[in-house]
Amino acid sequence: MSSxxxxxxxxxxxxxxxxxxxxxxxxxxxxxxxxxxxxxNFFLHVHPVRVKKSAIRVSYTLCLGGxxxxxxxxxxxxxxxxxxxxxxxxxxAYQNIKDLQFVATFGLVIRNLHRWAAHGMVxxxxxxxxxxxxxxxxxxPREFNWAIGTFLLLITLLxxxxxxxxxxxxxxxxxxxxxxxxxxxxxxxxxxxxxxLLGGRNVGQGALIRFYVLHVVALPLxxxxxxxxxxxxxxxxxFTGGL
Amino acid sequence: xxxxxxxxPRGKLRSRVEATRRQFLLLVGAVGALGATLFGxxxxxxxMFPAATLEAPPQFKTHxxxxxxxxxxxxxxxxxxxxxxxxxxxxxxTGIYAVYLxxxxxxxxxxxxxxxxxxxxxxxxxxxxxKHYSAEGGAISTRNGWACPCHGSRYFxxxxxxxxxxxxxxxxxxxxxxxxxFFVVNRAAITVYRQAGDTSVPRWRLDPKTGKSxxxxxxx
Numbered sequence: 375m376s377s378x379x380x381x382x383x384x385x386x387x388x389x390x391x392x393x394x395x396x397x398x399x400x401x402x403x404x405x406x407x408x409x410x411x412x413x414x415n416f417f418l419h420v421h422p423v424r425v426k427k428s429a430i431r432v433s434y435t436l437c438l439g440g441x442x443x444x445x446x447x448x449x450x451x452x453x454x455x456x457x458x459x460x461x462x463x464x465x466x467a468y469q470n471i472k473d474l475q476f477v478a479t480f481g482l483v484i485r486n487l488h489r490w491a492a493h494g495m496v497x498x499x500x501x502x503x504x505x506x507x508x509x510x511x512x513x514x515p516r517e518f519n520w521a522i523g524t525f526l527l528l529i530t531l532l533x534x535x536x537x538x539x540x541x542x543x544x545x546x547x548x549x550x551x552x553x554x555x556x557x558x559x560x561x562x563x564x565x566x567x568x569x570x571l572l573g574g575r576n577v578g579q580g581a582l583i584r585f586y587v588l589h590v591v592a593l594p595l596x597x598x599x600x601x602x603x604x605x606x607x608x609x610x611x612x613f614t615g616g617l
Numbered sequence: 618x619x620x621x622x623x624x625x626p627r628g629k630l631r632s633r634v635e636a637t638r639r640q641f642l643l644l645v646g647a648v649g650a651l652g653a654t655l656f657g658x659x660x661x662x663x664x665m666f667p668a669a670t671l672e673a674p675p676q677f678k679t680h681x682x683x684x685x686x687x688x689x690x691x692x693x694x695x696x697x698x699x700x701x702x703x704x705x706x707x708x709x710x711t712g713i714y715a716v717y718l719x720x721x722x723x724x725x726x727x728x729x730x731x732x733x734x735x736x737x738x739x740x741x742x743x744x745x746x747x748k749h750y751s752a753e754g755g756a757i758s759t760r761n762g763w764a765c766p767c768h769g770s771r772y773f774x775x776x777x778x779x780x781x782x783x784x785x786x787x788x789x790x791x792x793x794x795x796x797x798x799f800f801v802v803n804r805a806a807i808t809v810y811r812q813a814g815d816t817s818v819p820r821w822r823l824d825p826k827t828g829k830s831x832x833x834x835x836x837x
Contacts, residue, residue: 552723552767574667575670575672580667
């Protein structure tokens, strides 16, 4: 550990202590220090200590998983801002969206950011899955992570579907009517699933609040937990190198 | 006889007589916790299925009267709809009936169209189309009906499906006349339920003069 030039200055000594408590190591001058730096930092610990040169080619993963995660972060932040204006009530929801578009400063940008990032995430997640499939990256030892990935795809699609109802326009109501009626066709559990999803027999207030809770709390939370496992697993399984 | 639990071999089940007080309490606690979790889980699941909803009651009064329906002489098949309540009331040459406007495909509300057969390639004969408009076999100028905006299913005015993905005709529901001449429709009381492929014209009708139905229900 490097010595701290703190002789005779209590303020600098204090600042140095704080700095040293966060960054335990100096600049990574050797491979060993670099490895230790990555290992002991929360933000760096998901990174592998060593990476093959072939693994950092852009064409290796096309950054599709990273792009999906970036869009998820973007959706979380823009969604958080939308929640300040949006009220999940059949009397107010549509008007709130109008307010976001035409009254709230920057509201149009944030709403469209949320909307287009949502479309984008569905696309990147699908492409990510296709890339993994065509390159055979689901094979051992990565079967478990492939399974987690399929659930993440499902979560992405459900998030997209549940967000579709929230503007409470004609498209939203009838799309959810059609979607939940499809669920009703499932044997035995179908009608119960529909009643559970809608909180009633028709798309109304009960459905709106349920889809809202699913959209802003339940699904993102499940998705987040699965993502943590997914990313950790990616690091543990390591790179296969060029295929 | 081992009364001290630490004297007994690990993992070996002892008979009930030999169970110590600690083991007994542990067992009771475990069963209790498991039971409470199970009970709570089931009740939580039931919580998610609303015991009551705030949806509109199935029976309601339309905003139009018998005279509104029978008064107009422009069409021989007259139609007045309450699309908010998803019900239409039809008067044809034999009487009045009400159709619950829920597409049998995936549940959208079909729109009223004045020429329902156009563009569908359906040949207008007494056997296929005309019977749905007139008991006498089709000497009527109108071919009005229902077109679903979601996936394009089409229905004749009597709710018989003939085009698109709809699997079966829409249901007819109970209609009566209140003392102030407005119609009372009960969406929960289905009077005509036809299976897939059933293109027969139901005989259930409400007499516009007496306000009484003939009770000729189908499939209920």
